[in-house]
Amino acid sequence: MDNIKVFNQVVTDEYAVYNGDSTEIIKGIKDNSIDYSLFSPPFASLFTYSNSNRDMGNSRTRSEFYKHFEFLAKELFRVIKNGRLLSFHCMNLPTSKQNDGYIGIHDFRGEMVRIFENAGFVFHSEVCIWKDPVVAQQRTKALGLLHKQIVKDSSMSRQGIPDYLVTMRKLGVNEDPISGGFEYYNGTDDFNEEFKPENGRLNRGSIMTWQRYASPIWMDINPSNTLQHRSCRSEKDERHICPLQLEVIERALQLWSNPGDTVLSPFGGIGSEGYQSLKMGRKTILCELKEEYFAQIAPNMEMAIKERINSAGLFDLEDE
Numbered sequence: 001m002d003n004i005k006v007f008n009q010v011v012t013d014e015y016a017v018y019n020g021d022s023t024e025i026i027k028g029i030k031d032n033s034i035d036y037s038l039f040s041p042p043f044a045s046l047f048t049y050s051n052s053n054r055d056m057g058n059s060r061t062r063s064e065f066y067k068h069f070e071f072l073a074k075e076l077f078r079v080i081k082n083g084r085l086l087s088f089h090c091m092n093l094p095t096s097k098q099n100d101g102y103i104g105i106h107d108f109r110g111e112m113v114r115i116f117e118n119a120g121f122v123f124h125s126e127v128c129i130w131k132d133p134v135v136a137q138q139r140t141k142a143l144g145l146l147h148k149q150i151v152k153d154s155s156m157s158r159q160g161i162p163d164y165l166v167t168m169r170k171l172g173v174n175e176d177p178i179s180g181g182f183e184y185y186n187g188t189d190d191f192n193e194e195f196k197p198e199n200g201r202l203n204r205g206s207i208m209t210w211q212r213y214a215s216p217i218w219m220d221i222n223p224s225n226t227l228q229h230r231s232c233r234s235e236k237d238e239r240h241i242c243p244l245q246l247e248v249i250e251r252a253l254q255l256w257s258n259p260g261d262t263v264l265s266p267f268g269g270i271g272s273e274g275y276q277s278l279k280m281g282r283k284t285i286l287c288e289l290k291e292e293y294f295a296q297i298a299p300n301m302e303m304a305i306k307e308r309i310n311s312a313g314l315f316d317l318e319d320e
Helices: 022-026 062-079 107-120 133-140 147-156 206-215 229-230 246-256 274-279 289-320
Strands: 010-013 015-019 034-039 081-089 122-129 161-169 262-265 283-288
Touching: 010 289, 015 274, 015 289, 022 062, 022 283, 034 246, 062 081, 062 107, 062 122, 081 107, 081 246, 107 122, 107 161, 161 246, 206 246, 246 274, 262 274, 274 283, 274 289
Parallel strands: 015 283, 034 081, 034 262, 262 283
Antiparallel strands: 010 015, 081 161, 122 161
């Protein structure tokens, strides 16, 4: 990282956190060295996290954001190993009369897929993550979600906007297969299948879990289970606007990474992807431009390592 502009950094044997522009930082990562990348990018200019010119979310227009993001997509393609994957969390973006001249929805998800395809990835899969439209209406006051609009003129009414987890693949042979069945299920449903192997064959619990994970719509994600909720920070702490749900991260890691793999998040935020990666025995690299968020990442990484160690110790005692 000697030739890359990094404002600050914390590097250990298990994680590396860099404060700076992710596009520049990733230039310092070796070709074909990252096992998996998982992140939630800035949603164009929907949220503005800082006034920095390096902040993609600070773009004047969506077109400007996409031009900036193309540079990052090319770097991500370079560093991901052959045959391995990249997943990004996103939603389509509501438009407004003030900013766009009309009320509608912009296909942010589709534009991102095309950017990654142009960088060399192939479109591998996607899952739609259900969100409560009543909660969305209360939070955003969106005209299309109001019941009174149904009564007045339903031509302006619409469904809620879901989240997506979109996965892209770099072509080539994966030299380290992600093998084995699921050892547990994570989600909000009461699901208590037996996970012990029977006669050396895949157990029923793993098969039933796969059937749930393979669904194109995930309706068993707890929207409140986020790192911001887990870390119990004080009211004076910097708040991350939209941390990704830990269950989404955990499932993605179960599906598309091995223990010991290195997981990259170019938009570290407060460290959600890194936190879950470390808890699950992976290593992680996170980039974060905003200094206030960067300051929270290392403590969250240490918290994840302690939780993993304590959990392992608990099972060791039970086994004795």
